[in-house]
Amino acid sequence: MSDDIWILGITMTKFGKHPDKDTVDLASEAAMGALADGGVTMKDMGILAAGCLMQSNAGIGQQLQKQIGQTGIPVYNVANACATGATALRTAIMAVKSGEVDMGLAVGVEKLAGAGLLGGGGTPKSDKKEWSPSGRYGAVTNTDGRIGAASMPAVFAQVGMEYGHKYGGTSFELFAKIAEKNHAHSTLNPLAAYTKRMTLEEIMNDVMIAYPNTRSMCSANCDGAAAAVVVSDAKLKTMSLEQQRRAIKVKASILTSDPYQEGCQVLPDVNTLTKNAARLAYEAAGVGPEDLDLVELHDCFATAELVHYDNLGLCEEGGAADFFLSGATWRDGKTPVNVSGGLESKGHPIAATGIANIWEICHHLRGEAGPRQIEGAKVGMAHVIGLGSACGLHILEKSGL
C-alpha cells in the first residue's frame, strides 16, 4: 500500500450544443458515466466536488445530488475561473489523500453555447450626462476599448505578442499554424464540438476577432460536462483486476496562483504560475518533459498555446516557435499536444475543461482512444489556466498491470 491516488473512472459528454439538456442533466450524464466507468455508485463516494463557473452560486453539487443520489456526503462547490474543473478534481484528490475518505467524485459542467465574447464590456453609464469618477481607478466612463482591451481574445493575443517581443520568431501565420494543427487533430475526436479540418488560408481569412487571433484561433463556447472518480491505493487494491488495470495513477496534482511580477496589473501573467506548477509537478512525479507521451494544454487561443510550450518546459526557454515549427507538437511528433483538438475545436465549456483534458490523457494511457490513440502512451500531462489567475496541472501514468 502507498499513498498513491488513482483515477478509477472518468468520462466526458459530447461537447457542443445541448439545447434539450440543462446543466444538471449534463452534470448527471458525466457523473453517472464516471461512476459506471469505475464500476462504483454514488453510495461508494465519500466526497463530491463540483463546479459550474457561470452558476457558481447555485450549488451545482447539491443539485447534482438531487438528480443522482443524496447520500449526505460533504459537497464542495468550487469556482476558479477556467481552472474550476481541475480545482474540483484536486479537491477530491486532497480529500482522499488526507485519509478522510477512500473515494471521491469530481464534476465540472457548463452551458455556454451561443454565449459570445467573454470578458470586457461593463455596465453603460447612466444617460444623465455628467462625468463622475467611480470605481478603483476613478473612471468617468467604461475603460474597455479606451485603455486597452478587457476581452479574452485580445488579452491572450497580447500574451502571445509579448512572447514574440521577448524572444522573436512569432507571426500571424505562426499562430494560425497552431490552430491548423488543433483543427486537424479534432477530426479524430467524435466528442469535439467542431471536427472540421481547416486550411491555413481558411484560418487566416476567418473573421478577425483580435489580431492575431481570428475566430478559428479562439476557443469555442459550447455545452459540456466531465467527471472523474478518484480512489485511494488501499481501496483500489481491494477491487477487481480489471478495475486495477484501467486505473490511472495521479503522479502529480498541482494548483498555483500568479505570484507578483512587474506588469501583472496591466496584463495578466499566465507564465510564471504555469512555470511554477510545471516545476512542482515534475518534482512530485519524478519525471521530466522528455517523459511525456502526450500533453493537453490550455489553448484558449492559438496565441496561448505557444507560450505554454515554453512554460511547461517542452522546449528550451525562448524556443517555442522553433519547437512548434519542427512539428514536435503534431500527433506524430515528439511531444503531441492537444490531440483532442484542443479548446479551439473540442470546445471550452469552462468548468468541464479541467476534467475533460484529464479524460483525454486517461483515454490514451488506457489504450482506449481508438483512431486517435497515441501508441504506447504511458505518461501524460493536463494543464489549465484560469485567468485571474489559477493554474491546474496533473501528471498521469498508466497502471503497470
Add this chain to the structure above:
Amino acid sequence: MANQIPLVDYLELGDQPHLKALECTSCGARYFDRRNACASCSGTDFRSVAVPNDGIVKAFSIVTFAAPGVPVPFVSAIIDCDGTSVRGNIINCEPSPEVVTLGMPVRLATYVLGTDDHGVEAIGFGFEPAN
C-alpha cells in the same frame, strides 16, 4: 483648461499631462490603484511618482470584435515606459499590423473623449508613434 476631468484619476492633466503611479517605498513596485500592502513585498508605505511618457510597444492586439458599446477597431497595447508596464490604446495612426509593430517607440498623448451637459470635457489618453 478649466472644466476638464481625466478619464481615470491616474492621468494627471495640466501643462504636461502624464500618468502617475503609487510606488512601494520598499521595493519600487508600482500600482495604478490603491493597495493596502504591496503585492510584491508586503510593504505598506507608498509614494506618488510620475510614469515616463515615452516607451516602447511590448505587446499589442488590433481589436475588431468587442463587447457591445465598445467602439472598434482599436489597438490595445502594453507599453514599457522605462520599466513600468502601462496599458493603453495606440492612437493617432492606422490600426494595422503594417503600422503598429512590436518594439515601436511611442509617447503618451491625450484627447477629448467627450463633453458632458455642464460643459466638462473628459480627457482620455493613449500612445502615439514617436517617430
